[in-house]
Amino acid sequence: xxxxxxxxxxxxxxxxxxxEDDEVIRKTVEMALERYGYRVSTAGDGLTGLELFREQxxxxxxxxxxxxxxxxxxxxxxxxxxxxDPILMMSARGDxxxxxxxxxxxxxxxxxxxxxxxxxxxxxxxxLRRASFAPGPERTPEPAAGGATxxxxxxxxxxxxxxxxxxxxxxxxxxxxELRLLLEFAANPGIVLDRQTLLRNVWDYGWDGDxxxxxxxxQRLRKKIGPDRIETVRGFGYKLRR
Amino acid sequence: MRPAIARTAHGLLNWRSLRWKxxxxxxxxxxxxxxxxxxxxxxxxxxxxxxxxxxxxFSELLVVVDDYRRTGRTPAYADPAEIxxxxxxxxxxxxxxxxxxxxxxxxxPWMWAVQSVGGQALAVKIDMGPEMRSLxxxxxxxxxxxxxxxxxxxxxxxxxxxxxxxxxxxxARTARRIxxxxxxxxxxxxxxxxxxxxxxxxxxxxxxxxxxxxxxxxQRFTADVAHELRTPLMGLVISAELLPESEATELVxxxxxxxxxxxxxxxxxxxxxxGVERADRVLVPLGRFVEESVGRTGLQVQLTVTGDxxxxxxxxxxxxxxxxLVANAHRHGRSPVEITVNDTxxxxxxxxxxxxxxxxxDGPQRFRTGAAGRGRGHGLGLIIALGQAQVIGAGLAFAxxxxxxxxxxxxxxxxxxxxxxxxxxxxxxx
Numbered sequence: 001x002x003x004x005x006x007x008x009x010x011x012x013x014x015x016x017x018x019x020e021d022d023e024v025i026r027k028t029v030e031m032a033l034e035r036y037g038y039r040v041s042t043a044g045d046g047l048t049g050l051e052l053f054r055e056q057x058x059x060x061x062x063x064x065x066x067x068x069x070x071x072x073x074x075x076x077x078x079x080x081x082x083x084x085d086p087i088l089m090m091s092a093r094g095d096x097x098x099x100x101x102x103x104x105x106x107x108x109x110x111x112x113x114x115x116x117x118x119x120x121x122x123x124x125x126x127x128l129r130r131a132s133f134a135p136g137p138e139r140t141p142e143p144a145a146g147g148a149t150x151x152x153x154x155x156x157x158x159x160x161x162x163x164x165x166x167x168x169x170x171x172x173x174x175x176x177x178e179l180r181l182l183l184e185f186a187a188n189p190g191i192v193l194d195r196q197t198l199l200r201n202v203w204d205y206g207w208d209g210d211x212x213x214x215x216x217x218x219q220r221l222r223k224k225i226g227p228d229r230i231e232t233v234r235g236f237g238y239k240l241r242r
Numbered sequence: 243m244r245p246a247i248a249r250t251a252h253g254l255l256n257w258r259s260l261r262w263k264x265x266x267x268x269x270x271x272x273x274x275x276x277x278x279x280x281x282x283x284x285x286x287x288x289x290x291x292x293x294x295x296x297x298x299x300f301s302e303l304l305v306v307v308d309d310y311r312r313t314g315r316t317p318a319y320a321d322p323a324e325i326x327x328x329x330x331x332x333x334x335x336x337x338x339x340x341x342x343x344x345x346x347x348x349x350x351p352w353m354w355a356v357q358s359v360g361g362q363a364l365a366v367k368i369d370m371g372p373e374m375r376s377l378x379x380x381x382x383x384x385x386x387x388x389x390x391x392x393x394x395x396x397x398x399x400x401x402x403x404x405x406x407x408x409x410x411x412x413x414a415r416t417a418r419r420i421x422x423x424x425x426x427x428x429x430x431x432x433x434x435x436x437x438x439x440x441x442x443x444x445x446x447x448x449x450x451x452x453x454x455x456x457x458x459x460x461q462r463f464t465a466d467v468a469h470e471l472r473t474p475l476m477g478l479v480i481s482a483e484l485l486p487e488s489e490a491t492e493l494v495x496x497x498x499x500x501x502x503x504x505x506x507x508x509x510x511x512x513x514x515x516x517g518v519e520r521a522d523r524v525l526v527p528l529g530r531f532v533e534e535s536v537g538r539t540g541l542q543v544q545l546t547v548t549g550d551x552x553x554x555x556x557x558x559x560x561x562x563x564x565x566x567l568v569a570n571a572h573r574h575g576r577s578p579v580e581i582t583v584n585d586t587x588x589x590x591x592x593x594x595x596x597x598x599x600x601x602x603x604d605g606p607q608r609f610r611t612g613a614a615g616r617g618r619g620h621g622l623g624l625i626i627a628l629g630q631a632q633v634i635g636a637g638l639a640f641a642x643x644x645x646x647x648x649x650x651x652x653x654x655x656x657x658x659x660x661x662x663x664x665x666x667x668x669x670x671x672x
Contacts, residue, residue, distance in 0.1 A: 024477030032480050066469060092472040093465040094509075095518075114476035114502060117483050195524070196557075210558075211522060236525065 013039040014128065017058040019049035019075065020090070021067050025113075029062075032117040038124075046070025053079055059131070060124050063107070065091040065098050073105045080106035084175045086127035090115070103216035108177040109203060110213070126204035131176040151186050153242060156225055158186050167225055177202065178221050181214075185230060185240035194237035214238075260410065261403045268399030269392055276388035284381055291373035292353075296341045299355035302366040303339055307357060310364055322363035325356055334358040343370070409439045417446050423520055425454040460516035468509050475505055507622040511608075514629030521556040521634045528553050528583050528654070535564045536581065541572050547583040553654040559630040560654070563638070564588065566623040567650050573623075575648050586654040596642035605640075624650075 016038045020026040023044070030040045041058070043049035046067040053061065061079065065072040076087055087109075089102040094112035102110050108127055111119065151158040157166040160183060165172045174182065181202050185193065195211040203213060218230055218238055231239050256262075306317050322330060325342060333340045339357035344367070351370040356363055412429050419427035428450060429443040475498075482498045485491040513519055529547035536543045538561075553560075564581075567590040571579040575592025582589040600607070606624035624640075627650075631638040637653040 022473050022477065025473065025480065028477055028480035028484060031484055035484075092469040092476070094468060094472075095461065095465045095513075098465070113472040114479040117480060211524075 013037060014060065014124075015039045015041070015056075015058045016060045016062055016124065017041050017043070017049065017052055018062045019043045019046065019052075019067060019072065020062075020064040021045060022064075025064075029117075029120070033121070033124075036117070036121050044068075046072065046075045049075055050078055053083075058085065060127055061085055061087045062120075062124075063087060063089050065089055065093070065102055073101050076102065076105040076107050080175070084173060086131045086176050088123055088127060099210065099212060100216060103213060104220070106175060106220070108175060108217075110210075122204075127176065129204070130180045130202070153186070153189065153229060153240060154226075156229060158182065160186070165225070172224050174221070174224060177217055178224065181217055181221060182225070185238070189240050189242045192233045192236050192239045198237070260407050261400050264403035265396050265400040269396045272392050272395055273388070276384070276391070280381070280384040280388070283384060284377070287380055288377055291370070291377065292343065295343070295353035295368055295370050295373060296355070299341055299353045299366055299368045300339060302368060303355040303357055303364065306364050306366050307359055310359060310362070316362065316364060317366060320354070320365040320367045322356060322365040325354060325363075325365060330356065330358075330363055333363065334361075349374075406437075406439055409443070413439070413443045413446055416443075416450075420446075420450045420453065425450060425457060457516065457518060461518045464509065464512045464516050464518070467512065471505050471509070475502060504620055504622075507620070507626060510626055511622060511629065514626070514633065519630075519633045521559065523554050523556055523634075526553050526555050526557050526560065527551075528586065528588070531557065531560070532564060532581060532583050532588060535561045536568060539565050539568050541568055542577060542579065543568055544578050544580045545583070546580070549585065551583060551585050553586045555636070555654050556634045559634050563627045563630050563636075563652060564590075566627040567652070570623045570627075571648065571650075588652040588654070589649060590652075591643060591647055591649045593647040596646060597640050597648045602640060602642065 014037070016033055018026060018029055018033075018040055020029065020042070021044055026042050026044065030042055033040050041052055041056070043052050046069045049063070049067070050070060063072040063075055067075065070078070072089060076089065079085070079087065087107045089107040089110040090113055091098040091102065091110055092113040099110055099112075108130070109123055111123060151160060155168045159165070163179060165174055165179070165182065181198065184198060184202050195214045198214045199205040199211065202217075222230055229241055231241055233239060309315055309317075324344075329340055329342055333356050337358060339355055342354040342356070344352040344354055349371070351374050352367040353370050354365055354367045356365040358364070416427050416429035428447045430447070478498055479502060482491070482495045485494065528551045532547070533545055536545060568579060568581070571590055571592035571594075575594030575596075577593065579590065579592045582591070600610070601624075606628060607621070608625055609621045628638050631652060635655055637651075639651045639653075641649045641651070643649050
């Protein structure tokens with residue numbers, strides 16, 4: 001999480017939709033992100049944010065939780081109805097209810113205000129990596145060594161190349177983080193992965209990650225791929241049932 | 243399943259249980275009634291058989307006296323010499339007949355009657371053995387009947403005590419769950435015409451209601467305060483980053499950093515005070531964890547780990563405690579700062595002047611940083627460490643080493659709790 005790599009701007013500017021009601025934060029975050037080479041569109045309330053989201057495509061959505069009109073959680077839910085774009089929630093309250101309901105609504109990650117630009121940018125980059133699935137240097141797709149062999153776990157079929165998941169023949173729509181988490185499990189079938197490992201490999205967190213992010217993403221994943229596929233190992237973490 | 247059986251067995255064997263107390267009370271009451279009745283029956287039966295014996299001895303004596311008057315014969319079977327001389331003397335002086343219960347040999351008792359007729363003492367004796375034996379049989383029967391009644395009534399009493407007992411246990415269980423943080427737990431015992439147990443159950447339930455309301459409003463308040471403080475602070479943080487580099491900008495950024503730490507610490511304390519924090523427990527290998535945690539502080543620490551201890555704790559809170567203790571040791575103590583991990587005790591020690599006396603006596607106080615001017619702390623670090631230690635159920639003690647230097651000892655829970663992964667907001671199975 002260094003601030004130093006301002007030079008490595010993406011070739012096509014990454015577009016960010018920022019929905020934030022506090023004017024100063026909206027302005028300053030917009031300016032700060034633009035310095036990092038992002039193109040930012042902003043909205044001051046949930047409904048305007050929803051309109052902007054529908055009008056044009058954005059690579060990352062940055063939503064405040066407390067918004068006038070439609071709040072961030074409602075907005076997140078509405079967006080998830082039609083899109084799997086990466087969503088980062090910003091909460092000023094930082095209490096469990098805000099965090100949990102934001103993640104339950106389908107957000108990929110959250111930050112608690114006040115947050116540095118560097119942290120914000122690091123989180124956005126991590127989200128973008130998950131969304132684009134350029135395999136990181138530490139992540140090579142080991143199981144599909146031969147190429148496009150699908151991974152099969154019971155009624156679940158994962159195509160690690162085409163990044164498609166089918167359950168009993170039906171395609172399953174997964175948000176980037178959910179897909180990345182499932183691939184992490186699929187790369188280690190039957191092995192218990194603890195929350196810290198998952199936070200590091202999926203969310204790119206250093207040490208201070210909130211393990212609730214993992215718990216809630218696993219819950220969301222279970223809803224989509226069947227409740228028994230991912231097993232809880234009490235006190236340790238989770239594992240994918242072969 | 244197993245613990246449930248063990249609990250039941252423990253409950254049954256617990257002699258202090260109300261069940262056994264009530265059973266003992268019933269037994270004592272039964273025994274008292276049986277004793278009183280038994281003594282009464284024994285007494286009156288024995289009196290009756292005595293007076294019957296006396297009557298029989300008297301009629302026998304009448305026959306003997308009559309016979310003596312007519313024929314001058316004295317009865318051979320009863321020798322007046324066996325009678326105590328005092329009684330004989332009395333009989334002689336009064337000329338009336340006298341009876342005497344002779345129990346010199348307890349298993350062969352006699353009833354004597356004696357009368358002096360013209361200077362000649364005439365005596366008769368009646369065998370009281372059958373009466374005595376029937377009295378003894380009666381006593382035995384009373385005892386046996388009492389025991390039979392006890393054998394029926396005491397278990398019945400214990401069983402009857404089981405009903406209120408079960409309701410009481412439910413109330414106790416509920417209270418325990420509330421104390422453990424489950425604010426939705428209610429005993430709902432109710433019913434049974436408003437006896438004392440329904441009373442206490444209703445009280446526990448209403449206490450839980452008001453506790454939950456208070457906690458929720460505290461939670462809402464701290465969350466609102468957090469929102470109100472953090473929103474402008476975030477604007478400030480990002481604006482400060484946007485300022486052009488200069489000496490003045492550095493000053494502003496430094497103050498923003500201090501303000502930010504202070505706000506976060508105060509919010510953390512208010513969350514700890516509100517009692518809304520819950521530990522998110524996992525098994526943590528302490529040696530590696532403490533090493534990493536110390537590494538993140540970027541401060542010099544000599545770490546010694548004995549064995550391979552594992553604690554059942556919340557890693558994020560433990561990290562916070564270690565970081566605060568190490569920072570405090572560096573800020574107010576002197577190097578070398580040493581950390582010893584021994585089993586589930588983590589000891590942080592420095593070689594400075596030690597904790598101030600007020601701290602050792604009253605614990606850490608807000609915004610008291612010992613000697614004014616030393617360091618730049620705002621005195622919240624130890625408060626937070628202490629509060630977080632309480633949340634994870636650990637003990638944190640402060641002491642001074644005899645050869646100088648402050649010692650903070652954190653005692654963690656080593657056992658694997660059955661309620662790992664507890665969190666108010668999350669379902670239990672995640």
